[in-house]
Amino acid sequence: MNPHAIKVACSSCNLRELCMPVGLTDADMQRIEEVVATRRKVPKGTHLFHNGEPFNALYAIRTGFFKTCVSSEDGRDQVTGFQMAGEVIGLDGIVSDRHTCDAVALEDAEVCVMPFDRIEELSREVNALQHHVHKIMSREIVREHGVIMMLGSMRAEERLAAFLLNLVQRLHARGFSQSELMLRMTREEIGSYLGLKLETVSRTFSKFADDKIIEVKQRHVRILNTDALKALVNPPTCGPL
């Protein structure tokens, strides 16, 4: 057993609404708590799991911030997503019983360890849990559709605008500000995620600041004009058609 393992109760977790199905009976809730056997601390800069490692659990993020990245044979790295509290990582490992990407904590983090065979076992008996698992996987597929769309058809400014809006929207859903955020990742990591070089990310930040759309001080970003960002992502059609 992992040295960082800690016992825990879902029913008293403030992320319940994000992690768990709705409308569970107390009995079902109690059974699900048995699935979420332990927690695990993941210090900043360390891996939750590595590409190639055997898969045996999904992880629900309790606190902290992660990136997931895949790497090609020739060593190129690609960030596939940034994950925050209430989100689940590890779904990629189910198909081959091995993780196929790296998950790295970008700040000190804590996750709930959910052994996957236990999840399968229990979701045969608790319908709401079964459907919840299906939805989580489907949501990840749809999220990736969005990333593909961004990478395939947006230009640098649109990508960065979409990125900022997405981050701030997810943070707001967790009770943080709609207009202010602290980036937990480097320009290079943002660039990798957006399919851009770090210099382009930096320049685009500067341009947004020049245009009074945002204020940037290193990793602290304040959004001054949300509508302008939204307009960048969905360029208005040019004139009446």
Next chain:
Amino acid sequence: MNPHAIKVACSSCNLRELCMPVGLTDADMQRIEEVVATRRKVPKGTHLFHNGEPFNALYAIRTGFFKTCVSSEDGRDQVTGFQMAGEVIGLDGIVSDRHTCDAVALEDAEVCVMPFDRIEELSREVNALQHHVHKIMSREIVREHGVIMMLGSMRAEERLAAFLLNLVQRLHARGFSQSELMLRMTREEIGSYLGLKLETVSRTFSKFADDKIIEVKQRHVRILNTDALKALVNPPTCGPL
């Protein structure tokens, strides 16, 4: 009920190995056949489902070839994948009970309609089916990781090489040639998928042909030098490190 609905038996389907879990008892197999209630014909150029439509079934492709594409609010289109016999479409619809992309037949096709509530019901009872469903969803997540990697970190030649290798590999797994393929999609659709303009796709095809890596005659492609394609995708490290 759909006018194109037809009764069918999985146990006699030659795609059984692609669609179904392995090691099923005859009894389980029979129950799963009840899930795959009907087939549906999808003529070339028509939609299997539209973005926004209510979700109620997954579709296993029996014959034919599909593209799936998402579209942004301002009308931009992005192809997220090409699907062939034995592959499953519709997973994107689970999370919101609505399809979030379009599925279009690129040639006359036939699919098995699998109502999702029936899938959930039965996978509570047949463990192998449950795990199979999870693997199919995880596989789609991993596939999209690959697309993200391609769009985020490859250049035009690498993308097209990766695309051709992927297509021919999947076709070969279905008993077709390793070196010859008939493209079912236009240059524009390839370009959308690869995040390139159709002219770039065309030019890159021509370059590969000049380099004697492939032969191209419209949509007929013959691969002359698979190793050269692979080398393009995984550029050899420059000199000993």
Next chain:
DNA sequence: CGACACCTTGAAGAGGTTCAAGAAATGTGG
């Protein structure tokens, strides 16, 4: 046969990358 969709190719241009230098923050050890 003619209309239409699809594909190819050229030339000019834009957007992003690369290379390079320096500034700002962060961490480390004395």
Next chain:
DNA sequence: CCACATTTCTTGAACCTCTTCAAGGTGTCG
């Protein structure tokens, strides 16, 4: 607490890849 090393970020200039615009060729189908 300060000096120093390291990492991260910014900015400029030259370059390159891919896009855009344009024209013509090829194939297909009523």
